[in-house]
Amino acid sequence: MVDFDLRSANARLRASNPLIQCITNTVVQQFSANVLLAIGASPAMLDHEADAAQFTRIAGGLSVNFGTATNQQFLAADAAIDAANADAKPWVLDPVSIGAVDYRTTRIRRAAASSPTAIRGNASEIAALAGVGLGGRGVESTDEVDAVIPAAAELARSTGAIVAVSGPRDAIVAHIDGADRVARIDGGHTFMPLVIGTGCSLGAVTAAYLVGASTASAKFEAVVAAHSHFKVAGEAAAASAKGPGSYSVSFLDELHALTDEQLATARVETGDVEGPIDGARS
Amino acid sequence: MVDFDLRSANARLRASNPLIQCITNTVVQQFSANVLLAIGASPAMLDHEADAAQFTRIAGGLSVNFGTATNQQFLAADAAIDAANADAKPWVLDPVSIGAVDYRTTRIRRAAASSPTAIRGNASEIAALAGVGLGGRGVESTDEVDAVIPAAAELARSTGAIVAVSGPRDAIVAHIDGADRVARIDGGHTFMPLVIGTGCSLGAVTAAYLVGASTASAKFEAVVAAHSHFKVAGEAAAASAKGPGSYSVSFLDELHALTDEQLATARVETGDVEGPIDGARS
Amino acid sequence: MVDFDLRSANARLRASNPLIQCITNTVVQQFSANVLLAIGASPAMLDHEADAAQFTRIAGGLSVNFGTATNQQFLAADAAIDAANADAKPWVLDPVSIGAVDYRTTRIRRAAASSPTAIRGNASEIAALAGVGLGGRGVESTDEVDAVIPAAAELARSTGAIVAVSGPRDAIVAHIDGADRVARIDGGHTFMPLVIGTGCSLGAVTAAYLVGASTASAKFEAVVAAHSHFKVAGEAAAASAKGPGSYSVSFLDELHALTDEQLATARVETGDVEGPIDGARS
Numbered sequence: 001m002v003d004f005d006l007r008s009a010n011a012r013l014r015a016s017n018p019l020i021q022c023i024t025n026t027v028v029q030q031f032s033a034n035v036l037l038a039i040g041a042s043p044a045m046l047d048h049e050a051d052a053a054q055f056t057r058i059a060g061g062l063s064v065n066f067g068t069a070t071n072q073q074f075l076a077a078d079a080a081i082d083a084a085n086a087d088a089k090p091w092v093l094d095p096v097s098i099g100a101v102d103y104r105t106t107r108i109r110r111a112a113a114s115s116p117t118a119i120r121g122n123a124s125e126i127a128a129l130a131g132v133g134l135g136g137r138g139v140e141s142t143d144e145v146d147a148v149i150p151a152a153a154e155l156a157r158s159t160g161a162i163v164a165v166s167g168p169r170d171a172i173v174a175h176i177d178g179a180d181r182v183a184r185i186d187g188g189h190t191f192m193p194l195v196i197g198t199g200c201s202l203g204a205v206t207a208a209y210l211v212g213a214s215t216a217s218a219k220f221e222a223v224v225a226a227h228s229h230f231k232v233a234g235e236a237a238a239a240s241a242k243g244p245g246s247y248s249v250s251f252l253d254e255l256h257a258l259t260d261e262q263l264a265t266a267r268v269e270t271g272d273v274e275g276p277i278d279g280a281r282s
Numbered sequence: 283m284v285d286f287d288l289r290s291a292n293a294r295l296r297a298s299n300p301l302i303q304c305i306t307n308t309v310v311q312q313f314s315a316n317v318l319l320a321i322g323a324s325p326a327m328l329d330h331e332a333d334a335a336q337f338t339r340i341a342g343g344l345s346v347n348f349g350t351a352t353n354q355q356f357l358a359a360d361a362a363i364d365a366a367n368a369d370a371k372p373w374v375l376d377p378v379s380i381g382a383v384d385y386r387t388t389r390i391r392r393a394a395a396s397s398p399t400a401i402r403g404n405a406s407e408i409a410a411l412a413g414v415g416l417g418g419r420g421v422e423s424t425d426e427v428d429a430v431i432p433a434a435a436e437l438a439r440s441t442g443a444i445v446a447v448s449g450p451r452d453a454i455v456a457h458i459d460g461a462d463r464v465a466r467i468d469g470g471h472t473f474m475p476l477v478i479g480t481g482c483s484l485g486a487v488t489a490a491y492l493v494g495a496s497t498a499s500a501k502f503e504a505v506v507a508a509h510s511h512f513k514v515a516g517e518a519a520a521a522s523a524k525g526p527g528s529y530s531v532s533f534l535d536e537l538h539a540l541t542d543e544q545l546a547t548a549r550v551e552t553g554d555v556e557g558p559i560d561g562a563r564s
Numbered sequence: 565m566v567d568f569d570l571r572s573a574n575a576r577l578r579a580s581n582p583l584i585q586c587i588t589n590t591v592v593q594q595f596s597a598n599v600l601l602a603i604g605a606s607p608a609m610l611d612h613e614a615d616a617a618q619f620t621r622i623a624g625g626l627s628v629n630f631g632t633a634t635n636q637q638f639l640a641a642d643a644a645i646d647a648a649n650a651d652a653k654p655w656v657l658d659p660v661s662i663g664a665v666d667y668r669t670t671r672i673r674r675a676a677a678s679s680p681t682a683i684r685g686n687a688s689e690i691a692a693l694a695g696v697g698l699g700g701r702g703v704e705s706t707d708e709v710d711a712v713i714p715a716a717a718e719l720a721r722s723t724g725a726i727v728a729v730s731g732p733r734d735a736i737v738a739h740i741d742g743a744d745r746v747a748r749i750d751g752g753h754t755f756m757p758l759v760i761g762t763g764c765s766l767g768a769v770t771a772a773y774l775v776g777a778s779t780a781s782a783k784f785e786a787v788v789a790a791h792s793h794f795k796v797a798g799e800a801a802a803a804s805a806k807g808p809g810s811y812s813v814s815f816l817d818e819l820h821a822l823t824d825e826q827l828a829t830a831r832v833e834t835g836d837v838e839g840p841i842d843g844a845r846s
Contacts (some may be wrong), residue, residue: 245534
């Protein structure tokens with residue numbers, strides 16, 4: 001079993017105040033920036049091909065999402081990804097919209113083949129990127145997250161990335177020392193998918209947690225910590241929410257107020273892919 | 283008199299969870315997405331010319347607004363509108379900024395001539411699109427909404443669209459069976475125009491309500507239901523608002539909480555254009 | 565000592581409801597628009613090179629910020645700045661990202677040489693534009709604001725602009741009648757820099773206050789009034805905030821609720837650059 005030190009992961013984030021470059025869709029830029037500020041990171045949305053890669057060299061990490069990509073953003077992402085890889089900086093790919101339309105799918109597959117540190121999407125997006133179908137659009141369910149784990153593991157092996165599946169339960173899959181490890185995280189709230197950007201901003205948060213994580217295990221832990229931060233804050237936010245509008249406000253407050261002790265209360269289960277879940281044994 | 287079954291219109295929306303493609307300005311993308319999620323629809327802001335039309339074929343409806351349009355968005359809109367028309371899917375045009383500047387005006391007129399299912403704007407925008415002037419920028423008034431109704435009716439006849447005029451009172455005009463029908467809806471709050479996107483997002487909501495409405499009467503009812511949803515939620519939101527910031531939050535909460543019974547309480551009056559208002563007779 | 569009539573500056577703003585064109589980054593467009601609406605101005609984000617300059621001729625003022633600039637925005641800004649200058653309309657430059665990357669820095673320097681009415685940035689941005697280094701990224705401090713004032717004065721002399729340094733204390737520097745005047749404004753709250761757009765939107769608010777200010781002293785007063793509006797509302801907003809999410813909401817409420825009497829309570833000290841602060845003498 002992998003033991004996660006979520007408190008230390010959070011302490012590293014808060015101490016380093018990492019600068020995260022986001023080449024992301026215009027729908028979620030404001031929310032993603034506020035989320036990064038709330039957790040103790042600094043956002044920068046530079047996405048022009050003339051200077052994006054130059055900025056990557058001073059950033060701590062990079063988040064890429066083609067939700068409303070322009071040609072400028074596609075070119076900027078190509079350059080910024082190369083710069084991140086050249087400097088061994090973490091970068092996270094969000095395959096939003098994959099499968100729906102051909103051009104975007106082609107660009108997402110090209111990015112996925114460029115050694116992302118992590119890939120984060122919902123179950124249907126991860127399935128589509130892995131080349132398997134889940135069948136249809138629909139409410140994301142816990143069953144659906146569990147069903148996509150084998151495909152996520154295949155994707156982790158083929159890309160070298162940690163693969164995170166977001167949903168009512170998150171599943172983080174990593175191929176470490178020849179084994180396919182999975183961590184499942186429960187929490188959040190049904191209002192969360194009604195707030196645009198709660199998925200996309202998690203890619204940026206994942207990049208922020210990855211800054212300073214050098215080993216495969218530390219990277220796995222960082223991705224689990226990022227998702228745990230959202231699950232714990234997302235559950236706490238519901239207490240003062242009357243609907244998705246007030247939930248969004250509370251969520252930012254809770255992301256900011258979360259202590260490393262609270263983060264350590266995240267309900268995380270770990271195990272091997274296709275094996276029993278460790279937590280379920282006890 | 284037209285009788286509106288607003289409860290059924292809302293039930294159809296909630297049951298179908300329509301996917302609405304928005305080619306819209308970057309100022310209101312986040313708010314529009316959150317509004318669509320709150321009412322039970324799914325937003326998608328795909329606006330790249332390489333795949334916008336392909337996405338239209340899987341979307342339920344389309345909303346077009348050139349508020350901050352790029353060349354990419356203009357090309358994407360051209361293709362998406364053609365795809366929507368080819369599949370007889372509803373699409374809504376918001377003529378924001380018409381009249382102020384020449385290039386945008388030309389593009390808006392071109393879109394208006396491409397068979398929109400509905401056109402939604404404020405009184406001065408509808409007047410400008412209809413080719414009549416209202417004179418000057420100013421606070422939108424109820425008188426101004428009433429004054430533009432004849433021009434809206436002319437626009438409805440010339441374009442084939444249902445024409446919605448938003449303001450302190452909304453007026454929805456449709457040319458049905460040779461008659462110019464109008465529905466006036468009261469409600470909302472003075473904070474509403476202080477929240478950016480409360481107008482633009484209503485175009486997307488109108489598209490969502492139009493999905494599945496096949497007859498001319500059903501389409502008229504759908505547009506009235508969309509505007510009623512905003513008027514009722516907009517009035518309820520004021521109860522817990524201290525200013526435009528908290529009003530915006532409450533508005534999303536109320537959009538989401540609104541039941542079909544509450545929707546049926548909307549203060550809608552119907553009549554013929556230039557004739558007396560039905561409700562005013564009794 | 566310069567005496568500021570902040571009440572009159574606010575009254576002029578509210579009476580004129582100025583239309584402010586913003587060519588600004590997509591991260592802060594929604595927030596900036598809501599801020600302008602809250603203070604009693606009207607936002608318009610037209611940024612297409614085909615019609616931006618035409619719009620400038622009907623706008624009251626212009627705000628320029630290249631945070632996520634596209635080629636279209638760079639071209640639109642060039643044309644809009646020329647149009648503003650031709651009509652002697654106020655325009656404000658926000659040098660966000662200057663120094664970090666070369667291409668953007670070149671474009672910002674070019675805009676700074678085009679006679680902006682005011683330049684607004686944080687201490688490190690103003691230092692970079694003035695050609696002096698402050699050394700490193702870091703938490704903005706009061707000391708840092710004071711340290712950059714001589715460089716801001718040099719920038720004010722070389723560009724002809726009023727130069728505003730935002731931070732935990734704001735400093736507004738103007739070269740008037742051969743003297744370098746400075747106004748320091750205290751207020752705000754530590755949550756303010758955790759809300760994206762509280763800096764960028766202040767550039768737009770500055771443009772709004774500048775509309776109708778014709779003399780050098782009136783322009784200095786207008787920039788001080790804009791920053792005082794933020795400092796007073798930003799301090800009041802903390803009372804009902806539990807974190808950066810609720811602070812953002814309260815801030816918009818307070819911006820809107822602020823009266824001219826409240827604005828006049830702003831803690832403003834004036835003096836000469838490099839001389840003692842007037843308020844500190846008494």
